[in-house]
Amino acid sequence: MSLKKTNPNINRENKVIEIRGLKKAFDDFEVLKGVNLDLFQGENLVVLGRSGTGKSVLIKIIAGLLSPDEGMVKVLGKEVDKLNSKELDKLRLKVGFSFQNSALYDSMTVYENLEFPLIRHAKSMTRAERDQAIHFVLDAVGLLQTANQMPSELSGGQRKRIGIARTLILKPEIMLYDEPTAGLDPITCIEINSLINDVQERFNTSAIIITHDLTCARSVGDRMVMLLDGQFKREGTFEEVFSSDDERVKMFYDYNFVN
Numbered sequence: 001m002s003l004k005k006t007n008p009n010i011n012r013e014n015k016v017i018e019i020r021g022l023k024k025a026f027d028d029f030e031v032l033k034g035v036n037l038d039l040f041q042g043e044n045l046v047v048l049g050r051s052g053t054g055k056s057v058l059i060k061i062i063a064g065l066l067s068p069d070e071g072m073v074k075v076l077g078k079e080v081d082k083l084n085s086k087e088l089d090k091l092r093l094k095v096g097f098s099f100q101n102s103a104l105y106d107s108m109t110v111y112e113n114l115e116f117p118l119i120r121h122a123k124s125m126t127r128a129e130r131d132q133a134i135h136f137v138l139d140a141v142g143l144l145q146t147a148n149q150m151p152s153e154l155s156g157g158q159r160k161r162i163g164i165a166r167t168l169i170l171k172p173e174i175m176l177y178d179e180p181t182a183g184l185d186p187i188t189c190i191e192i193n194s195l196i197n198d199v200q201e202r203f204n205t206s207a208i209i210i211t212h213d214l215t216c217a218r219s220v221g222d223r224m225v226m227l228l229d230g231q232f233k234r235e236g237t238f239e240e241v242f243s244s245d246d247e248r249v250k251m252f253y254d255y256n257f258v259n
């Protein structure tokens, strides 16, 4: 199993995400009970945790798709719940959200799927500039040849790559990956892990990666944190996180470690 080579360009002086005392409940159900988290510029941070522990809720709050009940959530220096909708829209463009199901439009070709966010958000771009940007991201994810294909003609791994390309096309500073390897075969998982590391290097992004896949965690994470009972209770390298006597941590390892 490949171990992530820590990115030497991580800037610990620059927190691109800073979260303090974050709480979020749905009716009486408290999901996040005081989460503290820092993401440093250039870092790939893996968020681990059992199903239903609130990992997706956390990244939806970071992306401004859900609002926090309490606490501070600062993204790229801005407190998200203090922004008006225009400011929030502007910030959202700097935070690329790669959804679990890739979220491609089935009725559009790959090219059109990539052009759509540019037409919507980069109105000043000419057609030729859009074409160049589309070719650039398609090349970056190794799928130039699929430009005229429909999403239904792609494999699961290819759809995932196009989903990542569509996120990258708006040049985000932060990438949020929700279960990037879910449902993929082991070889395709390795390819996606390597793409996540390529994106970090080539696009100079910082990222939060949510995963159950410990091979993925180990291959892409410069650092990892584990959400237990609504808070981050373990933090560090893969070895540090799992060198714990906590039964919940041991169980998580035993059930999810496949390699």
Ligand SMILES: Nc1ncnc2c1ncn2[C@@H]1O[C@H](COP(=O)(O)OP(=O)(O)OP(=O)(O)O)[C@@H](O)[C@H]1O
Pocket: 026, 031, 049, 050, 051, 052, 053, 054, 055, 056, 057, 058
């Ligand atoms: N919009 C919502 N309304 C009500 N409850 C919600 C909402 N979003 C999430 N929840 C609840 O919050 C809890 C945490 O959900 P979340 O999707 O963050 O889990 P997760 O850790 O990402 O799990 P998984 O690994 O299975 O994706 C779940 O019990 C879920 O039902």
